[in-house]
Amino acid sequence: MVEGDRIIKINIEEEMKSAYIDYSMSVIVSRALPDVRDGLKPVHRRVLFGMNELGVTSGKPYKKSARIVGEVLGKFHPHGDTSVYYAMVRMAQPWSMRYQLVDGQGNFGSVDGDSPAAMRYTEARLNRLAEEALIDIEKDTVDFQLNFDDSLKEPTVLPTRIPLLLVNGASGIAVGMATNMPPHNLSDSVDAIIAYIDNPEIDIESLIGIIKAPDFPTGGTIYGYQGVKDAYLTGRGRIVIRAKSDVETDKNGREKIVINEIPYQVNKAELIIKIADLVNEKKIDGISNVNDESDRDGMRIVIDLKKEAIANVVLNHLYKYTALQSSFGVNSIALVKGRPELLNLKAIISNFVEHRHDVVIRRTQFELQQAEKRAHILEGLIIASDNIDEVIKIIRAANTPDEAREKLIQRFELTDIQSRAIVEMRLRQLTGLEQGKLREEYDNLMQVIAHLKEILANIDLRMDIIKKELLEIKTKYNDNRRTDIVYSSEEFNPEDFYADEEMIITVSHLGYIKRTPLAEFRTQNRGGVGSKGAGMRDEDFIEHIYPASMHHTLLFFTKNGRCFWLKVYEIPEGNKSTKGRAIQNLLNIDSDDTVKAFIRIKRLGEDVEFANSHYIIMGTKKGVIKKSLLADYSRPRQNGVNAITIKDGDELIEARLTNGKNEILLATKSGRAIRFNESTVRCIGRTGQGVRGITLTAEHDEVVGMVCVKSMDEDILVVSEKGFGKRSKIEDYRVTNRGGKGVKTMKITDKTGNLISIKNVTDDNDLMIINKSGITIRLAVIDVRTTGRATQGVRFINLEKKHDEIASVTKVMAQRLEDELMAVENEELPEEGDVTSKADDENDSE
Template sequence: MIEGDRIIKINIEEEMKSAYIDYSMSVIVSRALPDVRDGLKPVHRRVLYGMNDLGLSSGKPYKKSARIVGEVLGKYHPHGDSSVYFAMVRMAQVWSMRYPLVDGQGNFGSVDGDSPAAMRYTEARLNKLSEETLLDIDKDTVDFQLNFDDSLKEPTVLPTRVPLLLVNGASGIAVGMATNMAPHNLSDVVDAIITYIDNNDVSIDELVTIVKAPDFPTGGIIYGYQGVKEAYATGRGRVVIRAKTDVETDKNGREKIVITEIPYLVNKAELIMKIADLVNEKKIEGISNVNDESDRDGMRIVVDLKRDAIANVVLNHLYKYTALQSSFGVNNIALVKGRPQLLNLKELISCFVEHRHDVVTRRTRFELDQAEKRAHILEGLIIASDNIDEVIRIIRAAQTPDEARENLIKRFELSDIQARAIVEMRLRQLTGLEQGKLREEYEALLKEIARLKDVLEHVHLRMEIIKNELFEIKTKYKDGRRTEIVYASEEFNPEDFYANDEMIITISHLGYIKRTPLSEFKTQNRGGVGAKGSSTRDEDFIEHIYPASMHNTLMFFTKKGRCFWLKVYEIPEGAKNSKGRAIQNLLNIDPDDAVKAVMRVKRLADDVEFTNSHYIVMGTKKGVIKKSLLADYSRPRQNGVNAITIKDDDELIQARLTNGRNEILMATRSGRAIRFNESTVRCIGRTGQGVKGITLESDNDEVVGMVCVKNMTEDILVVSEKGYGKRSKIEDYRVTNRGGKGVKTMKITDKTGDLISIKSVTDDNDLMIINKSGITLRVAVADLRTTGRATQGVRLINLDKKQDAIASVTKVLAERLEEELLVPDATDVDVPDVNDSEEENA
């Protein structure tokens, strides 16, 4: 054979795809995710089954962990020994598992994060609860599969009587998905399962009243209930856990915070170190010392306070900056019939009941088969005992056991199994007492066979068996809840840590933002009039100036139709002469996205009446307009939300806050504008596309701006790309129906160029005009006289080059007002708002 013929050419891209898919599926199915039926990953299942193989029941002596690990590695789990050992160790840790499955002896680590001793030093055996997970495994209750070298068989799932997935939870990171399931109290879970069995149509809300909330092995307090309800209803949620604390007073009258329980999965030693670091860095004031006084009787972390410190204030800061308050992100993903699936509480219970029903059915079939086999043999033995003299004569006359069996089969019409049992029968069974026992056993078996057949015929009997076994488990292993629930508490409110001081928010044209205390603008500096405030680049300028308090909210809308939120206290503070931070660095905006509209709302989450009576109106480049209730945007998310569904060739150009009774103006490049009442735009949900606001004259036409008419004293200013502008009264634009072509707002000619901007203006405004060549010019609106709607307008600026054109037009405060605001000797400032898209004007 030629050497080259042995090389098979394949496409590396296809090979990488298939190899990665195989790898990811292996991780998902065979490593990281638990089976919904027994709640175990393969490694945990193999450890328990391997320990069962070794006979390590709860009543037997402990065996070295190394012996167990070797058994599991050699027979079932051909991976690293540490993966098996640490899986076994975790099943023995009382702070990791709500109901440990392994009884360990020796150093199995600590809640401080100490590593367990080496496997050659520790010992282990199964505990009583884990024996319940393996019960009936020898009764054909579950399927078996060949191990890695096809030399042995291992169970694909355990026939557990304990709902392990719910009581112990699970966590794991697969490829492209992860699971994080909370532990629960066994009594609560059993009661919920029994309720489901009695009524399969029970609602999740009813089940929640039984299960109540997760029950963590380290105790603590579940703070707030909304995340718990979401987790049970959808399979995903955020459960906030707080440490359990008390405030004690020593003999000197000083207070100290005593922590007796910490949140689940928090490392105690790291927690104490974090508190000490924060004290040293002076991020938390009022703490004089931190001691760990934990012992075998329980946990006790003592935080000594300074004499003038207030315990509740210090405690709030500890919750804010340390793991004394942490969250458990519930993500109920488990393998259902070999496929990963997100499950709510009812589905988890349903899958366990289905598994138990399958186990009980298979066990009953197995027991029926065994009973029928035994009854068949007993029938033969009874026949033999009734004809004992003849049986003995036939056996004595036979030359071999096989001949004896054949003769017995012919004489008494027996089966081969019955004849074999008679030949192998002991002499003691010929006594009268033994013959009576045979008949009693046979009659009892007949009753058992009838019962088992009845169970197989009736589902309700099988369900009754499942309920009785669950009740037995509850009776044996129940305990009280460890984690308290505080139902009335809301989630941690960061506003508690910021005084509601007045601020000035400035946003530049290029997207730089900062907040400056209003007190800075009212401070009389020594001598002189000072200089203007914000230091921006040559081509940049202040576009928006907002007075706002620290608890206000700014809403940002991007051209892709996304909405983001920033609390004022989240905006970096800067001096009057600083540039600020780029908005892109504060929000999770895509690199190819950009902020198109900003609005300030004072009361977003806490004023239901306001959010349910105000609207956000959005306009797009292709003439679409959309109106949504402000309440739809009252739940901020870190990654933003879709404010409007934007088509590929479209983008958002403006968003305004309205009261539902305002009027809207939209203008197009072709020089037409439409005015209509916003009441003609029906209110739709947050992810809707909107409706037609104006009909474009051609495919190349587009909307250049949208104005929300809130003040009839304002004028409408339109600007064309070749430097012409025209100021007209709002009354010149008659109100028409939405969706029309509108009326002429400016006479478009080759001389004027296309329309590029429409603004509502007063004499208190200036226009910042940016040319495509990069030149920025400032024009006072007060210098423009009001003219008719259909005129060509007047030249605002002279363009030096023929190829040059206006790139954008922005409305800002008049220069005189801006000077008054931004110079440091302005002793009393009343800040006007250049962007009327905010709450007071709505």
């Protein structure tokens, strides 16, 4: 070690902490964050001040950008020339700044992300608006500090009359924090500031009513208002911005989407490339071509659609997958008295008003000092003019100017400043006219001094001056809002991505479901034989087939009392030959649970009146009946909800949608049935157990079916285990009280076996009867004659095997109607409230 060197031992952890804090504060204060008073970061402030010092104002010729950058670099900003140039360029870009502060000439880049030309090629000068930010800077309105080499002074803040932080926003990344503040309309901002001046106790909600929302230079639409409110109330929020678009039709009838405005800070060229990539990757369908037809008159991105495409659906996909919908994360952090703070809307306004108030005071004090100095001199000149002969004599008699001043001071009790002014007075001021002007100037100056003193003594007068200057700014630079506001919408609705097209829903007996576009069935002429879904197993068949639209909702009810939801667009699409997908794989159903019924609703959760006037009736194997409002099931959950509490040994067998005025029939396997009015069942919540619908007479007896009577034109059909059945009129079942034992619906003997099924039928139904041996038989209901209620019935099918029995009976659409539906050309969808279930697939309309 060289003699005299010293090694100082320090704690490395403490040194790193100290050095990092110093570094981070330097970045925060001197580089990355704007000052809340003038809304500028140091580099922008230095560019504007440097241009002003260079005399490159709005009324002067442009100067080379390199000359301006050199001025700022050499005097105030000891960093790279690129940082200075790009800061100046951004202040001249109409798509970056809501109100430009620099008037640029030449290539200053583009909204496509093109770089500006080199600084040696471009020219610039201050914009008129920037001069409003620099006005009165020479009147000691702001503090100055030494520049980097202590050779010059630069302002610590500009005395701006414009709330630049509001109207142009700010963005910057510091160390450990960042700021991202949106721009606003100047007129709205001025109105909000004046409202605050008039009432400093005004709340933020009232200010929001005035300033409404950010106003971005590229226009667009603010989609949803909650993020705006959060930003204004707390300083942080997420504002969603959508592009503005129109749908046009060309001469061939093809639609095209025309984008006129894009979200703030979105690169147009990259946006178009992204759209093209999504089309090539087939992530977005329906687009045939994308063209950029933008010119000097405005932006125009043309997206040509395919013939079958629906413009709104394509547009919603574009919003989801591209920057046509972007979010602006507001983080309103700015320097307040040299320290970073998170600011709400009122805090930003109050700090600006405080700054303007300070500027007005300092400007008034400066003007008062200047006026008093001039008045002091005028007083001396007036004394001299009143004694002009004697003054001339004293001056002529003096050997030197200093001697003349001394003699004037002694003779007229003048100050040194006054005596100097008299000695330096020009001969023309000795004329009578000039002497009159002196007295007039002095009188006017005394009035000015009195007014300035009044301003300094009266805060209301100072606030009126601030308001007056703000209104002048508003009058000069007022313009209309560019960004629209859609208050209601917040998030994407999944339905937005699917056209409300007509579908055919088919469900097989074994629980396979699919949707097929109705257009597939329209290829045949009416009267054709149709084409039922093929690809079924031998023991499976189509149990339900009905039309629906993509925006319908299906409610699924399981034997354990759970309710699940599926939108039609969530059901896998298949063609006429595919069997579909197992319902078990689409819902989060337990392995020991199965779907027993499903109900179709057109606009679940949207039509409140319908949901509150309709009910879901459920029946269980042990004779329990439950009635709940449809509204209780209007909020879908992925894992389902409890629709009814099922006791041990019981299970749900049926669920139907009703209007509250229907009648219910329950039948037991012992051959008894009960009919009662739905109104006798009180409405209870989702988790309730229900009430007794029918009393079971034997320990092993159970309910085999529930029928909801909606039309007296229907008949009741019952089937027993050994193939017997009968069809009776509903009137044969008298209305009784709920909970009774019921009446005989079929004479049960060893020959007939227990009752297995009860259905409400018409001539437009068929029966699908499945034996335990696996044989399936289709029987037309129209071939079954109507008989009395208490009879044994007739044999529907012959069971070939000795111990064979009927396993299940399902009512389906008659073959002729099914064929017609399969070949339909213009099938109308059923009305809202149409229902279907595992026991009844008819489209019952309320």
